[in-house]
Amino acid sequence: MPVxxxxxxxxxxxxxxxxxxxxxxxxxxxxxxxxxxDGEHPIPEGPASLNDARRRLDAEAARLxxxxxxxEPRLLExxxxxxxxxxxxxxxxxxxxxxxxxxxxxSWRRAPVHERIVQCAHVPVLVVxxxxxxxxxxxxxGRRLQVLVGVDGSPTSECALAWLHELRRVGPCDVVAxxxxxxxxxxxxxxxHTPVHLEMxxxxxxxxxxxxxxxxxxxxxxxxxxxxxxxxEGRLELHLEPGFGRPSDHLLHxxxxxxxxxxxxxxxxRGGLARLWHGSVSAGxxxxxxxxxxxxxxxxxVARRSVPPRAVLVPVDFSEASTRxxxxxxxxxxxxxxxxxxxxxxxxxxxxxxxxxxxGVLPEPPQERSDVLAxxxxxxxxxxxxxxxxxxxxxVTGDDVARxxxxxxxxxxxxxxxxxxxxxxxxASYLSDAVARALVARCRRPVMVLHA
Numbered sequence: 400m401p402v403x404x405x406x407x408x409x410x411x412x413x414x415x416x417x418x419x420x421x422x423x424x425x426x427x428x429x430x431x432x433x434x435x436x437d438g439e440h441p442i443p444e445g446p447a448s449l450n451d452a453r454r455r456l457d458a459e460a461a462r463l464x465x466x467x468x469x470x471e472p473r474l475l476e477x478x479x480x481x482x483x484x485x486x487x488x489x490x491x492x493x494x495x496x497x498x499x500x501x502x503x504x505x506s507w508r509r510a511p512v513h514e515r516i517v518q519c520a521h522v523p524v525l526v527v528x529x530x531x532x533x534x535x536x537x538x539x540x541g542r543r544l545q546v547l548v549g550v551d552g553s554p555t556s557e558c559a560l561a562w563l564h565e566l567r568r569v570g571p572c573d574v575v576a577x578x579x580x581x582x583x584x585x586x587x588x589x590x591x592h593t594p595v596h597l598e599m600x601x602x603x604x605x606x607x608x609x610x611x612x613x614x615x616x617x618x619x620x621x622x623x624x625x626x627x628x629x630x631x632e633g634r635l636e637l638h639l640e641p642g643f644g645r646p647s648d649h650l651l652h653x654x655x656x657x658x659x660x661x662x663x664x665x666x667x668x669r670g671g672l673a674r675l676w677h678g679s680v681s682a683g684x685x686x687x688x689x690x691x692x693x694x695x696x697x698x699x700x701v702a703r704r705s706v707p708p709r710a711v712l713v714p715v716d717f718s719e720a721s722t723r724x725x726x727x728x729x730x731x732x733x734x735x736x737x738x739x740x741x742x743x744x745x746x747x748x749x750x751x752x753x754x755x756x757x758x759g760v761l762p763e764p765p766q767e768r769s770d771v772l773a774x775x776x777x778x779x780x781x782x783x784x785x786x787x788x789x790x791x792x793x794x795v796t797g798d799d800v801a802r803x804x805x806x807x808x809x810x811x812x813x814x815x816x817x818x819x820x821x822x823x824x825x826x827a828s829y830l831s832d833a834v835a836r837a838l839v840a841r842c843r844r845p846v847m848v849l850h851a
Contacts, residue, residue, distance in 0.1 A: 400493035401429045401471075405483050405516075408434065408455045409444040411501035415527040418691075419496035420463040420470065421538035422525075425569045429469045431488055432460050435479040444501065449476065480515040489520060496525045499685075499692075514685055517666060517694045523562050526685060526692045533660045534691060537570050543633060544572045545659040549650050549680065550625050551578060555665025555697050560626060562695045563663055567631030576626045577638045577653045578618065579646040585614050590795070590806030610641050617810055624812065647683025654690055663693045708814035710737040712844075714804050715775060716830045717742075720819030724849055725778060728817040734787035739811050740775045743803045744796040745829060800829060801837035808844045816842060819849040 404419035406412035416432065423430040434456035436449055446452035453474050460472040475482040479502060489495060495516065502512040510518075513526045527534065537544040548563050550556050566572055586592060591613050610618070622637050629635055642649040654662050666681035681694050711728040715721040728738045775792035779785070791811075797803035808816055820835050835848045 400491060401431045401488065402426065402494045402496065403431050403433055403488055403492045405433045405435060405479065405495070405497040406456070406459065407436075407442060407444075407479065407501060408446060408452065408459060409442060409498070409501035411498035411527075411529070413459070414529070415496055415498040416459060416463060418525070418527050418534040418538070419494075420468075421535040422494065422496070422569065424465070424468050425538045426493065428493055429471065430463065431492075432456065432463070432470055432472045433483060433486065433488070434459075434472060434474045435482060436474065436476050437478055438476070440478070442501065449474075480512045483512075483516060484519050489522065492522045494525060495520055495522050496527060499526045499528050511686075514682065517681065517685060521696060521698050523693060523695045526694070528689065528691045537660070540570060544570065544661060545575075545657065546572045546661045546663060547575045547577055547650065547654045547657065547659040548663040549579075549646070549665070549684075550576050550622060551646070551680075552621070552625055553665065553667075555667055555695070556625070557665070558697055559663050559665040559693075559695045562693070564630055566663075566693075567629055567633060571632035573634045573636075574629060575636045575638055575653065575657055575659065576622060577640055577650060578622050579640045579642060579649045580610070580618055581643055582610050582614065582641050585618060586611065588806065589614060589617055589810050590797075590803065591617075591810070610639065615639060617812070620812055645680075645683055647680045647687070650680070650684060651687055651689075654688065659690055661691050661693060662688055663695065666694045666696055707731060707733050708736070709733075710739065710811065710813040711815045711817050712739045712741055712804070712808055712811060712813040713817050713819075714800075714830055715740050715742045715778060716821060717774060717778070718819075718821040718830070720821035720830060720849065720851055722778065722819075724817045724819030725780065727819075727847070727849060728815075729780060729785060729788060731815065731817070732788050734784075735789070737789040737791060737813075739807075739813060740778060740790070740792045741804065741807050742771055742775055742792075742794045743800045743829075744771070744794060745798065745800060800834050801841055804838055805842045808842060813844060816844055816846045817849070818846060820851050 402419055402423035404416050406416055420430055434452060436446060436452035446455050456472045456474055460470045464470040475486060483489060497513055497516065499513050517524045533542065536542050548559055563574065591611060618639055619637060626637065638653060640649045640653055650662065662684055664681045664684050685692050685694065708731055711732055713724050713728050732738055771794040772792050779790045793807065795803055795807065804816065816838065818830060818835055818838060820832050821830050839846045
């Protein structure tokens with residue numbers, strides 16, 4: 400799987416070629432130098448004719464070639480955004496490298512060449528900015544690379560992290576894994592209702608909402624789980640960036656503040672109306688970044704393992720169905736895992752004036768909450784092996800039972816919800832098939848339903 404480098408033989412493309420050659424040599428892969436000559440729209444620094452382009456491309460390949468490191472030139476004729484994507488090498492390459500500058504003028508009707516390549520490429524694309532010398536020096540072992548990777552829990556973010564694993568095997572990288580979050584949306588997702596705190600930032604006078612400590616604790620745990628452990632040498636820092644608006648702007652703010660050399664993002668490669676509706680973080684980063692940018696498409700493979708759940712949440716209404724669900728959850732979790740028992744006290748119209756706390760509205764008076772938690776602890780099984788599992792209990796209040804369960808799954812970071820439905824009469828038995836259907840439709844975690 401060769402490393403490809405697109406060049407128009409301008410000064411910017413020379414910097415990209417140096418970085419591509421150093422990376423290919425470190426990876427032990429051949430380098431294909433794809434020269435592009437567009438006779439209809441020549442660039443000032445480029446070759447004057449097709450023969451001149453062929454001569455200069457051969458000279459560039461000879462400059463990069465070293466003993467034991469092959470460099471193969473190939474000249475393409477036509478618009479670069481079209482001929483580069485049509486070449487069969489771009490479908491099987493390990494990495495596609497090109498410069499962000501030097502491809503001619505950009506108009507409002509036509510996106511830059513590197514953005515069009517990223518939009519359609521099936522392989523990771525490294526767009527080299529003016530600081531491209533730092534990438535070549537790092538690949539040759541002369542320095543450490545400072546990398547920012549955007550993490551948001553999407554499949555494309557997983558692909559970006561998987562590609563970062565490859566990058567750390569090339570050389571030492573100090574990584575900042577940044578996640579952009581909206582404090583208002585996160586409090587709603589987690590069901591953590593606390594007062595909003597605003598903070599003034601100087602010297603630029605603007606307001607940001609400060610993350611609540613409980614929200615920050617959950618988000619940091621989620622970020623750590625998504626990033627996991629990185630191979631190779633270098634530091635790893637987890638960073639939460641609260642803010643509103645376009646996530647790309649906040650990622651670039653972090654990149655500038657940390658002085659990174661490379662920004663790594665996943666790309667959904669949306670087009671047309673989908674791109675206008677959903678937006679594109681990678682497009683915003685590509686267009687406005689000061690640093691080099693690596694965009695990893697969703698086709699990049701991600702290794703997945705099937706493992707037993709580490710933590711299971713069981714909604715409890717104190718019926719026989721809840722007992723069955725607790726037993727089932729216990730059988731699924733390995734020793735050292737966790738089972739979280741949750742009781743949702745359905746909010747009545749007369750109770751909606753209660754004051755909200757970190758976990759929604761809890762039953763009042765306080766002794767009623769204690770009674771609920773005591774009943775939950777009493778449902779913990781005591782047979783042999785049950786104590787090898789860590790048991791936690793929680794009581795919350797809400798008028799939407801399925802929503803309250805979904806919020807608890809996000810707060811607790813469980814891998815599975817085990818729900819037993821009940822048709823038993825009584826005010827406490829509320830986990831019906833309707834709740835199960837709503838939970839399956841709305842929960843972002845897997846749901847196991849044990850029907851009555």
